Amino acid sequence: MIDRRGFLKLTALGGGAVFMSGLYGRAGAATGKAVPGYDDFYFVQLSDTHWGYSGDANPEAANTLKQAVATVNGLQVQPDFIVFTGDLTHTTDDPQERRKRMREFREIVAGLKVQTLHFMPGEHDAALDNGTAFKEHFGQTHYTFDHKGVHFIVLDNVSDPGSRIGEAQMDWLRTDLAHQAHDARIVVFTHRPLFDLAPKWDWATRDGDQALALMMPHSNVTVFYGHIHQEHHQMTGHIAHHAAKSLIFPLPAPGSQEKRTPLPWDPSAPGKGLGFREVEAEPKVGEYKIAEFPVNRT
Known part of the structure; x- marks a missing residue:
């Protein structure tokens, strides 16, 4: 089991590191022991690695993913899985x-010590x-898995070039959620945001409102996504959405300029805009403590 001090050893990593706290009942709170089936664990989220990119936005693009792999392998306590x-x-x-790029990506991440890896596509x-x-x-583009009392849903809102989840996948999501208790601990992974963050920049999912409507009856849903290359937090009703930073280059704040061009590379601060995220959670009450750290934090 990892404690907070051990968790904070996660440094020099782009993407997000997520700590899921155990769910304790009254007996667990009194004794300090976790209720069976609700063990503490954490996982690492990496996003927007863009392997194969070449350009001024990151002259070190050929090394960034490899550095992230080395950093994760150097953790004192390895995560349960990586997404x-x-x-x-x-x-x-x-x-x-x-x-070719996908094969090369797989070869690089095969160097991770953690054996359980979950992949989902982006529009790229x-x-x-x-x-x-x-x-x-990499297998299916949408699927579910369960881990230590948490139900994880991976949604594909990128394979459709129209930025839609689509009717077939929506029916699949409806069926899956129908089998979950209203207070089940549910974590959703998407690439694009499910809400309209900046539609003119393609920072939205055209039928994301339908997916959110299906999730709304469940009291404990959290969404982690990528795509926007920066930290961002949003609430849609009681559902919290958290964007991960990128492993390649940062993008401007939503709608802050005409085009979503990458922020300029700063050779004096090559890790600027990249970072990792700690999320310490009490899923029973749906509260999450989130802290962001820069890549070159010492």
Whole structure:
């Protein structure tokens, strides 16, 4: 079991590190022992690695993902699992190059000590071929899994080039949620935000309101996403949404300029805008304490 001091050893990492606190009943609170089935654990979230990118926004793009792998491997206590929330690779019109980048990405992350890895696509991985190449290399684009009392849902809002989840997946989500208790601990992973953050920048999901409506009857839902390359926190009713920073380059604040061009690279501060996130949670009451740290924190 990891404590807060051990957790804070997670440094020099872009993306998010998420600490899920155990759920304690009255007996557990009195004795300090976790109720069976609700063990403390934490996982690491990495987002928007854009393997294959080459440009001025990150002249060190060939090293950033490898540095993140080394950092995670150096953790004193390894996470239970790692989730990659999309844009694993940078977009290309060449199907062969797309697959080459995916193979290279897999080879790099195969160096992680943690054996349980969960992948989901971003639009750079899936929009040009409806997720065909992604499925060849990483499996399904939407799925669920359960871990120590928490139900995780991975949604695909990128394989449809129209930025939609789609009717078939929406029916699948409806069926899955129907099997969950109203107070179940549910964590949702998406790439794009499910709410309208900046639609003109493609920072939205066209039918995301339908997905949120399906989640709304459940009292303990939290959404982690990527895509916007920066820290951002939003509430839609009682559902909290938290964006992860990127592993490649930061983007401007939502709607702050005409185009969503990357922030300029600063050679004196190469980790500026990249970072990791700590989330310490009491899922029973749906409260989350979040702290963001820069990449080059010492």
